[in-house]
Amino acid sequence: MFALCCALFALVTWQVAADGPLRAADERLGRAVFRDVPDAVTEPLADLGNMTVAPLVLAVALAWSLWRGRRDTGRTPWRPAAAAVLALPAVPALVAPLKALIARPGPLEPGTGWYPSGHTATAMVAYLCAALLVTPYLRRRWAMPVAVVLTVATGVGLVLRGYHWPLDVLGSWCLFGAVLLLPAVVRGLPGVPRRGQRQA
Structure with a gap:
């Protein structure tokens, strides 16, 4: 999955930056679907990626998981909490340089810097990390x-x-899919000690 996310991100980024045929198809698709659904429906969905919404959900999940971990095990689960907190700053750190480098024009708004989608990345990191934090303490x-x-x-x-254009969103999913999978990849490398193991 990590390799697939990386390969798709590389393909999408190349097509967007080089103005390839995939970008042309993307823009045709975007123009065909923009504003087809009432703004009263789509605006709240888009707002799920706002910095006032997604990080708040992550903060609540973080606080709850720390409290439950301490209550259930007698130990505070700092490691997953720290990983979740560090994942969110990766969004602007990775997205901002790519936006500046690729400088893709927006669909309906003036200016450039629309690829990849920062709102999509914020939502993905915040909601998936929140789920990873609370899942160990849920019955279902x-x-x-x-x-x-x-x-x-x-x-x-x-x-x-x-x-955003559709590829702006897809690019963010692929990039941060790889980012979120990276710790599992590193743990699987030969020579990387697992939890409870010591290096010789």
């Missing part, structure tokens, strides 16, 4: 499906509202 595994639905809804809302 409903948090991750809800997080995926919220992430997809954000991207769909951004496209239908006309804030």
Whole structure:
């Protein structure tokens, strides 16, 4: 999955930056669907990726998981909490340089810097990290499906509202899919000690 996310991100970024045929098809699709759904529906979906919404959800999940972890095990689960907190600053750190470098014009708004979508990335990181934090303390595994639905809804809302081209959203999903999968990849490398193991 990590390799697939990286490959798709490289392909999409190349096509957008080089004004390739995939970008042309993307813009035709975008123009065909923009504003087809009432703004009263799409605007709240797009707002799920706002800095006033998604990080707040992550903060609540973080506080709750720390409290539950301390209550259930007697130990505070600092490691997953720290990983979640560090994942969110990766959004502007990665997205801002790419936006400046590629300088893609927006669909309906003036200016450039629309690829990749920062709102999509914020929603993906915040909601998926929140789900990872709370899932160990839930009886049923409903948090991750809800997080995926919220992430997809954000991207769909951004496209239908006309804030982003479809590839802006897809590029963010691929990039931050790879970012979120990276810790699992690193743990699987030969020579990387697992939890409870010591290096020789």
